[in-house]
Amino acid sequence: MAQLGGxxxxxxxxxxxxxxxxLAWEQAQLDRCVVDVFGFHALxxxxxxLDALRANRMPHRWLAVDHQPARRVESGTALEVPPATEPxxxxxxxxxxxxxxxxxxxxxxxxxxLPHSLxxxxxxxxxxxxVERVLMPEGRVVIIGFNPxxxxxxxxxxxxxVRGMGLRAGQPLFMPSEGEFIGYWRLRDWLRLLSLEVEEGRFGCYRPPLSSQPWLERFGWMERTGDRWWPVLGAVYMLxxxxxxxxxxLVGLVRRQRLTAKAAPAVASRSSNKTLQTHDID
Structure with missing residues (x-):
């Protein structure tokens, strides 16, 4: 199973x-990337x-998790980030x-x-x-990950x-301890093998790895400088x-028909919860 244990x-x-x-940087980038992606079904x-789809206007939207029962939520209710300017x-x-x-x-x-999903x-x-299987031709995938x-x-x-040497055993790591970072260029190779053509790549969060809010604010000038002079050193990337x-x-009449056609259901009937439960999929 590819569950998100971390x-x-x-x-x-x-x-x-x-x-x-x-989180604030990632939310801003996702709002910019998904706002103009059109279609019917988004996941x-x-x-x-992180409300990755809040700026998108597709009528059918899903949030897939692996640790809580299916339920309906209002988009954006679980976030501690500024509200989107979109409707x-x-x-x-x-x-x-x-x-x-x-x-x-x-x-x-x-x-x-996929925000840190891979x-x-x-x-x-x-x-x-x-993900490649469920995507439509010309469909888009947005991936966010930590930069190793x-x-x-x-x-x-x-x-x-230091922890492996037995020193400071009780001190927590700076970042989440679970998961394995996937390099930017390594992930691009994976995408290429699946016929997923990279359209945009971006790095962000150039401030030093500090735990104090005042110190992080003090290094705010590094955002513009890092984006210009050392972009590949950003703490996180987006593809x-x-x-x-x-x-x-898709050209001419064919493309117009696709955009105006009635959306077909992407999953089985919503009235059947069995299609949405982990133990029934296995």
Whole structure:
């Protein structure tokens, strides 16, 4: 199973000063990326603390988790981030499922967002293959992950090394201890092998790995400087990729018909909860 076993460790960390700093950057980038992605069906995999789809206007939206029962929530209610400037997003359906066996038909989703989902997945390759399966041709996937080449990751590795030597055993690591960081260029290779063409890549969060809010604010000048002079050293990165299908091209009347056609259901009937439960998917 590709369940997010590290989500329990990540959620509390997001309430710390560096976690809130990182969450604010990710929310701003996601709002910008998904606002103009059109279609009918959108899915966010994991991390309910981040409302990845709040700026998108697709009528059918899902938040997939693996540790709580399915329920309905209003988009944005679980966040501690500023509200979006876009009109209120439609309701999202929260469903429980395995990330390596999504309860969606092949070629049924227009947008999938993975905020730290791959690095916390037990089988990131299978989770990414499943995302490619459910995406429609020309559908988009947005992936966010920690950068293993950043100063934040360096402090994390040093903390693990000190802990392995038996020193400061009771001191927590700077970042969540679960999960494995996936490099930016490594992830681009994975996407290429799945015919997912990278459309945009961006790094962010250039301030030093500090736990104090006043000190983080003191280094605010590094955002603009880092984005210009050392972009690959950002603590986090974001990738946007498009699913390409050889020999397929939507033009003219065909494309207009696709955009105006009535949305077909991407999953089985909502009245049947069995399709949304983990133990019924296996």
């Amino acid at each position: 989500i329990i460790g990540l959620a509390p960390w997001l309430k710390t000063p560096p976690g809130r700093y990182l 966010q995999l994991g991390l309910p603390e 209120a997003a439609p309701r999202a359906i929260v469903l429980q499922c395995d990330f390596d066996a999504l309860p969606f038909d092949s070629n049924s989703l227009d947008l999938v967002v 690095e916390l997945a037990r089988d990131p390759h299978q989770a990414l293959r499943e 080449g950043s100063l934040w990751a360096l402090r994390q590795r040093l903390g693990r090394m 946007v990729a498009v699913k390409r299908v050889r020999g397929m091209r």
